[in-house]
Amino acid sequence: MTTIGCIIAPYGNPPSRFVPFARTAEAAGLDEVWLWEDCFLESGPSAAAAMLGATERLRVGIGVMPLPLRNAALTAMETSTIDGMFPGRFLPGVGHGVQDWMGQVGAKAASPLTLMREQVTALRALLAGERITTSGRYVTLDGVALDWPPAAAPPVLAAAKGPKTMRLVGEVADGVVLDGDAGLSGVRQAIGLLDEGRETAGLPPVAESGPGSEHPFRVVAFLHAATGKDAPERLRRNFARWGVDAADDETLANHASWGGAGALADGLRRFAALGVSSLVAQPTLDEPDLDGFATFLGEEVAPLLR
Incomplete structure (x- = not known):
């Protein structure tokens, strides 16, 4: 089943907006709310924990936490703590981070791919309850294990854009986060690259890896x-703010959905048909009524997709 969610972006939304928005989204019937851990705005785990604490069934995802800012053990501790309080409702995502921002804080990695491989591998093992000893380029752990690992490890999702990162995510992660610039053609290409990575790891293709499968x-x-x-x-x-030229209708239709409930559902359905398991609507940054948009999405659009 494809889940339906909505993003609350940190731009223009102070921390005080996050909990009320989560309550609105849950009341509207949405499955998920996603937030961004962009520098230097809101913290991902703290915001997610507050939103989960204010709701009863809503899942909250972070898309994504920048790996260069984080120690693998700390991310595992935060994730297991949140999952322990709200089992099955936290969706942690990680990524390379915006390189300019990483440079601003002195955390820019010389090899983002190596960093992702080491951190995601360690994070998944720790969340699975393993005791880890490893000495890599970026991750060093000596007999580290979580005292309170999750009863069922949450999926470790990773963001990807370039072909090398996409293949790596297919190989080492439990899922991928594709940003709003991908469009239909980008999603289609991404799944092909993810499948190449999964084949390298001896895993089945994305199309055979839905909920309930072994992997x-x-x-x-x-x-x-x-x-x-x-x-x-x-x-x-x-x-235009994100540097994408969508002046013509064809490009816009490839990257976005708009209109009434039926038209928006039809647009989202195109992405679901490609194998997307979580459809997450990203409102425009100048959306005049964010709560109203989430309510419209949950009460009018989501039923058409279920």
Whole structure:
């Protein structure tokens, strides 16, 4: 079953907005809310824990925590603590981080791929309750084990864009987070690259790795979405901010969904058909009514997709 979620971006939303938004999203019937740990805005784990504590069934994902900022043991401790309080409702995601930001804090990695391989491998092992001793380029652990590992380890998701990272995520992670710039063609290409990585690791392809399989793999896709008369114009302005030229209708349709409930559901359905397991609507940064958008998405769009 494809899950439906919504993003609350840190831009323009102070920490005081996160808990009320989570309550709104849950009341509307959404499955998930996703947040970003962008420098130098809100912390991912602390915001996620507060949102989970304020709701009863909503899942909260972080897309994503920058690996260069984090020690693998600390990320494992935070993840297991949150999962222990709210079992099965926390979706931790990690990624390379924006390299300029990593440079600002003196954490830029010379080899982001090596860092991801070492940290994701260690994080998954620790969350599985293993005791780890390893000495790598970036991760050094000496007999480290969690005292309170999760009863069922949450999936460790990883963000990817380039082909090398995409293959690596397919090889070492439990799922991928695809940002809103990927579009339909990007999602299609990503799944092919993920399958190459999974083949390297001796794992089945993404299409055979749904919930309940022996090696489940989650595909999370952020999808630009808007409703209202000015939706196309707002989407184009939003893409311009991210450096994507969506002036023509074909490009816009490849990257976004807009319109009433039926039109938005049809747009999201195209992504689900490619193998996306978590459809996460990304409102425009100038969305005039974020709570209203989440309510519309949960009460009017999501039922059409279920």
